[in-house]
Amino acid sequence: MTSLELVQQYYQYFNEKNWNGMLSLLHPEVRHESNQGDVRIGIENFTKFLQKMDECYDENLTDMVFFTEPSDQRIAAEFTVNGIYKKADEDLPPAHNQTYILPAASFLGITDGKISRVTTYYNLPLWIELVSKS
Template identity: 75%
Template sequence: MTALETVQQYYEAFNAKNWKGMLALLHPEVRHEANQGDVRIGLEKFTEFLQKMDEAYEETLTNMVFFSEPQDKRVAVEFVVNGIYKKAEDGLPEAHGQSYVLPAGAFLEVTDGKISRVTTYYNLPLWIELVSKP
């Protein structure tokens, strides 16, 4: 399987809420660089993050465009996050089922057939504005 196919499967699993399928595509020492906060290393930390996200957000990704490079190691993806904010996190606005549509992107690296890095970017101030509207 190519790096591009691996990353496409990862996002298909995300949209299907198939967390086990997502985790199966990750390298044991995956490096997760989220838009905000500390870098997480390893499947255990990524699994904890995923559980927390599942509690707080209901998200589906659309308008996905994938870009790969000739060495078949890195993939970039641009997408739109269509979400519902279910449970507030520390330092973020109160959650009461607000919906949001937010452009985002990610950079992923594949090592030995597994995703070894996930770096995600989105506009946090815009997201806060979207979920803060009455």
């Protein structure tokens, strides 16, 4: 499986809510850098993040575009997040099933045929504005 195919499978599992499938594609020492907050290292910490996300959000990614580079060690993905905010997440606005559509991007690193880094960016102030209007 090429690095591009690996990342495409990762996002297919995301859209299927197949968390175990996603986790199976990660390097044991995966580095997860979310838009806001602390860096998480390791599958155990990534698993806790996925559980929190599943509890608070219902998201599906569309309009996916992937970019590769010649060494096949880094992949970038641009996409649209189509979501429902189900449960309040820490210091964020109250949740009552607000919907949102938000552009986002991720940068992924590949080591030994596994995803070793996931860095995701989106416009948090825009997301707050979208869920606060609903």
